[in-house]
Amino acid sequence: VAATVDCNSRYVYLDPYEGAKAVVAEAARNLSCVGAEPLAVTDNLNFGSPEKPIGYWQLASACRGIAEACRELGTPVTGGNVSLYNETVDAGGNPVPIYPTPVIGMVGLIPDLKKISGQAWLKKGDLIYLLGIGEPSPNSEVLSESSKIATSPTLGGSEYLAAIHGIVAGKPPRIDFELERKVQSVCRDGIRSGWVGSAHDCAEGGIAIAxxxxxxxxxxxxxxxxxxNSANVGRWDEMLFGEMGNCIVVSVAPKNQEVWEAYLQEHLTEMWQKIGLVCCAESPLxxxxxxxxxxxxxxxxDMGDRFYNAIERRIGSV
Known part of the structure; x- marks a missing residue:
């Protein structure tokens, strides 16, 4: 059994309905990245006062989003709890409601513990693929505007916008559930077939952080x-740090390239691309x-220093 706990409260604050759907999709995606089939959900609904109109709207909209996402992914809610009337203080010390935070705990089934995956690259020379974003082709169908929105990175509600610019604004990613199911299924099948050596979802922080x-x-x-051009975006900060659903980075050994790409073309058509190679330990990203x-x-x-020492430095500066 695999388990994960997920929630991006910025998404839910900016759009409770779409944000809650994205939380459920990310939980399922995290399970699929280790080779587990998502099975069921428990939720922990943390909100402000439902006696205030905005608090009631946030709670009702988020519950509707969770329900829809669970139906789309076949992951029933088997239990959970609710915590309401939660407050924090703003920069001026005034009490304000917390960001709506519907935490999703999801469990999944791993058929064979010998066929699982982690996020770390395995070997130098392995090929790196991006699932969920395709190369544009003159023979491909023109995407509708709604499909472009759902399959393109966005800076709305992103970690980049909050951490670098101190802004929480915009529309969070919207989930294309048909593509989400395909991407997750392809990832799980690749792991179980022994083709995929590593897998990591592109959630908070975008492709660059993944x-x-x-x-x-x-x-x-x-x-x-x-x-x-492959992601329907016009700026490099969007491509590198924009966030989206239905997107996973995987690595594959060169010996499996032919069978893996044939499988991708059959099951993901054009919504994938080969983007690079794993290098040696001394090499940079x-x-x-x-x-x-x-x-x-x-x-x-430099990456290791920021990753492993940031909390200690932050605490030391307080």
């Missing part, structure tokens, strides 16, 4: 080539644009 976490866990760098512009080049030591 790649960095894979490098940090493995203590190995990567060479990545990205195109803004290097992200390059289609026109050979270096967008990110950061050493393993």
């Amino acid at each position: 790649l960095a976490e894979c490098c940090i866990s493995a203590k190995m760098g990567a060479e990545i080539h990205l195109s803004c 290097r992200v390059v644009s289609a026109d050979s512009q270096v967008l990110i080049e950061v050493s393993m030591s």
Whole structure:
């Protein structure tokens, strides 16, 4: 059995209905990334006062979003609890309601413990793929505006916007459940077939942070080539740090490339792309644009320092 607990309260604050759907989808995606089939949900609903109109609307909308997402993913809610009237204080010391925080605990079934995956790259030379974002093709169908929104990274409600700019605003990612189910199923099948060596979902922080976490866990760098056009975005901060559902980074050994890509083409059609290679331990994470512009080049030591020592430094500065 695999288990995960997830919630992005910024998403739910900005759009309780869509945000709650995204929370359920992320929980299922996390389970799929280790090779587990999502089974059931327990929820922990933390909200402000339902006696205030906005608090009631947040609670009702989030519950509706959770219910819809659970129906879409086949993960019934088997139990949970509710905590209301929660408050915190703002910068001026005034009491304000907490961000609506419907925490989702989800369990999944792993058929064979020998066929699981983690987020760390496995070997130098392994190929890196992005599931859920495809290469544009002249033969592909034109996406509707709603599909573009659901399958493109957005800075709305993102960690980048909050951490770098101090802003919590915009619309959070919207989930395309048809694509979400396909991406998760392909990831699980790849793990169980022995093709996928590592898998990590692109949630908080976007693609750049997901790649960095894979490098940090493995203590190995990567060479990545990205195109803004493939994600229907016009800015590199959106492509690198924008957030979305239905997106997973996986690595695959070169010997499995042919069978893996044939499987992807059959089950994900054009909604995938090969984006790079795993490098050795001394190599940095290097992200390059289609026109050979270096967008990110950061050493393993710098990434590891920020990742492992940030909390200690923050506490020490208080």
